Amino acid sequence: MFKGQVSGEFTKLLEAAKQQEQPQRLLMLFARAEGNKKKKDNASHETGTVTPLMCVDKLPEEIDSFEALIKEADAIVDDWSFVLIAGLGGNNGEAPPTEAAEPYLNQMANDLMMGQDLSGYTILDRQQHPVLLQAR
Template sequence: MIEKFNDLLEQAQQQTDAQRLLFLFAASDVVKKAKKRDEKKGTLSPVMCVDKLPAEIDSFKALASEADGITQDWDMVLIAALSGEGAKAPTTEEAEPFLNKMANDLSSGQDLSRYVIFDRKENPIVIQAA
């Protein structure tokens, strides 16, 4: 499991094929606390999506600040990578259907284990379907 956002950036930059990173910012609605202290139950809703090349991102803090400039109504960010061919990264247009799939996966309660997820404080999050 990726523990830090910088680990994700480093891995994306080390791939043989150029990468485009896909970000889905989501808002949580905690309905009740679970018995275990670290577990929470609730729902997640998509708020906004963006795609970026790894070189366009300085840090998690910078990404979060940019997102907050649009809306502060997010609690988590789901991240996926899209591979290009050789040195050519996928375009924003090529990334769009994958961003839509991420939003649909979240909205329809699909398995989110394929995504790296961080909360606003850059803590890694594991989400299990109810």
């Protein structure tokens, strides 16, 4: 599995996935953040908990836009705060089947719940802004 941090908008991420040597399957974990009070010493940092809500895997060609992805996600669960995204590369010119995504999606959820390093994932909020999550 490649977990590539791609700066910029979701469109750039889709284009990067399409340009990989092997076809990709995008792995997405939608999560909800429940914040506590902001720290007095640094108002830009919040503490709180993060809960995985749902996992989705799609080929880049199956996603028209970030807005379409939001609409589809909201039809299932609408209280998500951000999405973690990774790519799973295929072999011999074939994209991985959806069945191959499950263990990696489980790993993403475990990484999030266990406070593991998430710097290898692209994390975007609902407005496509990059999000930095750090374990305490």
